[in-house]
Amino acid sequence: MNARELRTPLLAVRDLAVHFDAPHSASGVARAVDGVGFEVGEGEVLALFGESGSGKSVTARAILGLVERPGRLVAGSIRFAGRELVGLAESDYRRVRGREIALVFQDPAAALNPVLTLGEQLCEAPRAHLGLTAAAARERATALLGELGFDGDSGWLARFPHQLSGGQRQRAALAQALLCEPKLVLADEPTTALDPTLVATVVELLRRRASERGTGVLWITHDLRVARSIASRAVVLYAGRVVETGPLAELSRSPRHPYTRALFDARPSATRRGSPLLAPQGSAGDPSAWPSGCRFHPRCPFADAACAAIEPALARGVACHHPLAEAGR
Amino acid sequence: MSSREPILVVEGLAKTYRTAAGPVEALRDVSFELARGERLAVVGESGSGKSTLVRALLALVRPDAGRVRLSPRGAGRMLEWSSLAGRELARARRYVQPVFQDPMASLNPRRPVIAAVEEPLVVHGLARGDAARARAIALCAEVGLEPATAARFPHELSLGQAQRACLARALASEPELLVLDEPTSALDVGLQAQIVNLLFASARARELALLFVSHDLDLVGHVAERVLVLERGRIVEAGAVEQVLDAPRHEHTRALVRAWQL
Ligand SMILES: Nc1ncnc2c1ncn2[C@@H]1O[C@H](COP(=O)(O)OP(=O)(O)OP(=O)(O)O)[C@@H](O)[C@H]1O
Numbered sequence: 124m125n126a127r128e129l130r131t132p133l134l135a136v137r138d139l140a141v142h143f144d145a146p147h148s149a150s151g152v153a154r155a156v157d158g159v160g161f162e163v164g165e166g167e168v169l170a171l172f173g174e175s176g177s178g179k180s181v182t183a184r185a186i187l188g189l190v191e192r193p194g195r196l197v198a199g200s201i202r203f204a205g206r207e208l209v210g211l212a213e214s215d216y217r218r219v220r221g222r223e224i225a226l227v228f229q230d231p232a233a234a235l236n237p238v239l240t241l242g243e244q245l246c247e248a249p250r251a252h253l254g255l256t257a258a259a260a261r262e263r264a265t266a267l268l269g270e271l272g273f274d275g276d277s278g279w280l281a282r283f284p285h286q287l288s289g290g291q292r293q294r295a296a297l298a299q300a301l302l303c304e305p306k307l308v309l310a311d312e313p314t315t316a317l318d319p320t321l322v323a324t325v326v327e328l329l330r331r332r333a334s335e336r337g338t339g340v341l342w343i344t345h346d347l348r349v350a351r352s353i354a355s356r357a358v359v360l361y362a363g364r365v366v367e368t369g370p371l372a373e374l375s376r377s378p379r380h381p382y383t384r385a386l387f388d389a390r391p392s393a394t395r396r397g398s399p400l401l402a403p404q405g406s407a408g409d410p411s412a413w414p415s416g417c418r419f420h421p422r423c424p425f426a427d428a429a430c431a432a433i434e435p436a437l438a439r440g441v442a443c444h445h446p447l448a449e450a451g452r
Numbered sequence: 453m454s455s456r457e458p459i460l461v462v463e464g465l466a467k468t469y470r471t472a473a474g475p476v477e478a479l480r481d482v483s484f485e486l487a488r489g490e491r492l493a494v495v496g497e498s499g500s501g502k503s504t505l506v507r508a509l510l511a512l513v514r515p516d517a518g519r520v521r522l523s524p525r526g527a528g529r530m531l532e533w534s535s536l537a538g539r540e541l542a543r544a545r546r547y548v549q550p551v552f553q554d555p556m557a558s559l560n561p562r563r564p565v566i567a568a569v570e571e572p573l574v575v576h577g578l579a580r581g582d583a584a585r586a587r588a589i590a591l592c593a594e595v596g597l598e599p600a601t602a603a604r605f606p607h608e609l610s611l612g613q614a615q616r617a618c619l620a621r622a623l624a625s626e627p628e629l630l631v632l633d634e635p636t637s638a639l640d641v642g643l644q645a646q647i648v649n650l651l652f653a654s655a656r657a658r659e660l661a662l663l664f665v666s667h668d669l670d671l672v673g674h675v676a677e678r679v680l681v682l683e684r685g686r687i688v689e690a691g692a693v694e695q696v697l698d699a700p701r702h703e704h705t706r707a708l709v710r711a712w713q714l
């Protein structure tokens with residue numbers, strides 16, 4: 124164990140639960156995030172995997188104190204640089220948000236204000252948080268846009284979000300999050316709209332921030348291919364629970380949870396061109412009525428009676444009654 | 453190119469946007485054809501004009517020059533798609549349906565998503581009342597949306613769930629061409645695989661043509677028969693998928709393929 128692991132982690136999430144009122148369901152409550160825990164060290168990039176609806180974005184929003192009704196943070200602890208964020212007053216949270224922890228929204232449209240030019244919205248935070256002059260803020264914004272692959276001319280700051288392409292908007296949202304050099308970046312699917320060259324550019328930029336400035340990054344994704352080029356460790360969510368965690372290289376070489384393997388096998392590169400993709404069957408279901416026992420059991424080829432009855436605990440990095448052997452099964 | 457009849461003929465399309473910082477030429481002299489049931493991918497760097505092309509094909513932006521013709525079986529004749537307007541355009545829209553990158557922007561925030569799937573059935577006179585609702589539920593099931601989930605409002609869904617609803621809506625009017633702008637970038641890989649397989653199956657079964665924009669070259673390799681490569685608004689390479697991805701000729705395509713291999 125090295126010195127970094129012995130220090131207080133930058134972010135430590137424990138037993139986090141975020142539920143939504145679900146008045147139209149029998150149980151009345153949707154358990155979207157239901158006992159999630161992980162840590163992100165200084166300078167570390169942690170990948171958070173999971174299929175659609177598994178609770179990735181809700182987890183990120185909870186860390187930023189952005190859970191709104193009908194959602195509630197019902198349990199858990201979120202410690203950032205040793206300080207508890209759960210229960211923090213909104214006025215204190217506002218000082219953390221954007222300045223110390225920044226969220227790159229999955230939906231760039233949600234991050235950018237449609238009625239302001241890029242210049243107006245990008246320059247606001249560095250002026251407020253870092254006390255930069257208008258000119259210095261513009262210079263900083265232009266430089267960061269340049270690093271993110273916008274060509275040198277200054278016209279970009281005069282554009283409105285709707286005057287940008289999808290990939291340009293996603294990079295503008297990324298710039299907005301990175302501008303104040305936060306200690307922790309929650310990057311929610313930050314490269315989904317980017318061409319391969321730009322994906323490499325963004326990965327490189329964040330890697331540099333992590334190694335040179337100790338920025339911690341939570342890289343939320345379902346793309347193993349890109350995650351492998353940036354993250355060292357990974358956490359896999361399924362139906363609001365952590366089902367597997369460990370070094371990403373190991374996880375991708377020999378996943379232990381059958382769900383992790385199904386997730387990785389569904390990549391188009393895993394099958395021959397033109398043949399049907401290896402799609403996992405069905406869906407996880409609705410968070411107001413998760414399956415009993417192991418929540419993955421109805422879709423799992425290895426499930427037996429125990430799986431339907433008893434929820435497996437996370438032990439040595441995997442929550443499964445019948446983890447796959449090293450070489451797969 | 454295949455010898456099949458075309459569903460879409462595009463000739464000399466051009467589009468320039470005006471901005472405070474000057475004009476942006478987004479499309480320049482773009483011409484190509486798409487056969488019935490054919491699967492065509494459009495790739496190219498960010499800002500190369502892919503979404504502008506998509507919007508022009510969906511009659512959502514008016515091109516400055518050029519012509520788009522459409523020949524759906526349902527209409528029984530060639531339509532001057534780029535000059536249709538009003539009721540005629542509204543009626544013909546059932547043959548060409550979009551799926552966009554950002555599902556939240558395509559759904560009405562004040563209505564449950566099942567209503568969005570039902571709407572085209574009613575608007576185009578394909579079903580009414582209980583039959584329309586039942587058909588909408590079946591379409592949702594086809595794309596993996598549980599009825600309880602489909603009954604929720606867009607903001608109550610994850611992005612992937614919302615995108616599934618958009619796909620169900622697009623398939624509802626029994627289109628002959630789907631125009632998809634990075635349709636699966638908001639989806640997890642499992643769902644992407646399910647939807648790609650589904651698209652594939654529908655495309656085969658119904659002779660549904662697909663024109664889709666993607667940055668995922670593995671996905672392009674899987675779905676497309678032919679690929680167009682755009683750079684700064686121009687087609688710089690076009691050909692069979694094996695040729696374009698495995699033996700790219702243009703420098704821009706080579707750069708994309710190289711970066712993909714990371
Ligand atoms: N405001 C809300 N009201 C009710 N349910 C919600 C709300 N927001 C999210 N949920 C539910 O919480 C669950 C987790 O959603 P979340 O957005 O975290 O998924 P995700 O893992 O980010 O998925 P994706 O990959 O599709 O973005 C989903 O079932 C979603 O429908």
Ligand SMILES: Nc1ncnc2c1ncn2[C@@H]1O[C@H](COP(=O)(O)OP(=O)(O)OP(=O)(O)O)[C@@H](O)[C@H]1O
Nearest residue numbers: 286288289290291469478498499500501502503504
């Ligand atoms: N409404 C608009 N006003 C001004 N410029 C625009 C507008 N829409 C797009 N542009 C510009 O036109 C060019 C082409 O944009 P388009 O959205 O077609 O690109 P794209 O290939 O889809 O890119 P991406 O991969 O990033 O989505 C870009 O340089 C963009 O900034």
Ligand SMILES: [Mg+2]
Nearest residue numbers: 179180229611
């Ligand atoms: Mg999400």
Ligand SMILES: [Mg+2]
Nearest residue numbers: 288289502503
């Ligand atoms: Mg686009």
